[in-house]
Structures are given as structure tokens and as C-alpha cells.
Amino acid sequence: MFARLRPGRAVAPYLLGLPAWVYLLLFFLIPLASMLALSVATGNPLVGYSYTGHITEFQDAIVRYHRQFLRSFYYGGLSTIITLLLTYPVAYWIAFHGGRHKGTLLFLILLPFAVSFVIRTLAWQFILADRGLVLGQLKSWGIISKRAYILSTQWAVIGGLVYNSLAYYVLPLYVALEKIDRRVVRAANDLYAGPASTFFRVILPLSSPGIFAGFLLVFVTNVGDFVNAQILGGPGTYMVGNVIQDNFFVNQDYPMAAALSSILMLLLMVAIFLYARAFGTETIQEYAA
16 A cells, blocks of 8 residues: 555655746746747737747847946946945844844844835935935035036946845845854864954855855846836936836837847846856855755
């Protein structure tokens, strides 16, 4: 009788994973296939679309919007690096010196992110306005020129991207730093390693899984973002996400929007692959183990 149950036991892992596969099929694979099919279609919303398989939309998308693609990857990469530099010291201090207040400190960091993404970005629009809390006060004190401004510049957009991605980097970094065996750190000190040597040769390599995971989360999110450029930027700072939004909801040029989305997804996959190869996923797995 127990021998007859063995096939069921072999199938059990696949049955347990079935909900996840159904979720991926319904909310990822089917929408992805629909987007790819729409990108090679011809027509308009009034007469409908016919899937002719022509790829001129991809060529037009690259020719017309290559600047927005380059700008998106530039903003996304730079904001991700800045976020790493800002969040690593915070995560390090909480993990190594937070004591019994670690949970409270993490809660305080994450508390602002309970507010809507759009509302938080709009708040920065008021703060960075020409007569806002920051520039307005500095101008009244005569510290900066009356003509100085931040909104509608690339730095306003990058600053918004950095602020809105802080939590996505703090958490994986904290988890990676918290998992480091403190005996390894003490052993480095016993071997006469100074604080800088201990950090760069022990702590930083052992925290690489958090750096890798956080970089992917923040980079992918920031490259495809359009809210920060829409609210804090201007026409000269538009990213490819803004172009996709305009083609979907304003111009109703669905094939072009689908082609842009497909190209962006492909470029992100290539960038992630190259980053993983350069970073060394095998080394990360060794450290994580």
C-alpha cells in the first residue's frame, strides 16, 4: 500500500508549486505574449488590429526614442549607485550597533513609505519648488541666486528616484549584514586587521548578496519609472517610461507602446545578465551559503 503512494509523493512538490506556476502564467506569461503580439500588429483602436508580424515599430522606436532609453539607464544606474552609498552605512550601523532597537530603527526608516508613492513625490515637488521650503528660504537669506532652481532638472528626477528607492536597498543590505557571523569579524580583529581592512576584506564581501539583490530591485524599478520624471522633471528629462505612458494613454499608439516596452524589457534583461556575470553570482552563492 505504501509503495503505491510513492508516485504521489513524487508528484507532490509539483502540485505544491502549481499555484505559483498558474500565477506566473496568468499575470506574466500571457500578458507578455499579448504585448509581444501587439508590438508586431498594425491598425488603430477604431478599426482594430491585425497581427501582420511587421517589425517596423521596433526600428521606429529605437530611432525616435533612443535618447529616452539612454537617459533612463543613466538615471537608473546613477540613482542606484547613490542609493547604495546612502543606505549601506545606515544598514551597517543598524545591523552592528542597533542593539535591541534594530526593529524600531527599521520601522522608522520604512514609515514614510507607508504613504502613497505619488503623494511622496508630490511632497518633494513642493519642497524643491522655486519658492518652496528649501530654495525659498535660501533665496530669502541671500545664500543662492534668485534665479536658482532644481525642479525640471535631471538632479530633481535622480533625487526623487533615490528617495523612493531607499527602502528597497536598506532591507536586503540589512538582512545580508545581519547574517554575517560576528565570530568571523572578531577573528579578523584577532589577526590584527584594522577596521578598514576588516570592512573591505571581510564585511563588504560577505554582504555582497544584499548588494546584488538590492541593486537589481532598485535598478530595474528606477529605469522603468515615469512618475518622478513626470512630477519633478520636464520635457528634457523624460524617460522611456513617460514615452510608453504617453503612447498608451494619450496617443493610443498601442503597437509603439508595446514595442517600447518589449525593447526596455530586453535591454534590462541584458543589463542584468551582464551585471550578474561581472559581479560573480557563484561567489555570491558561496558567501550566502
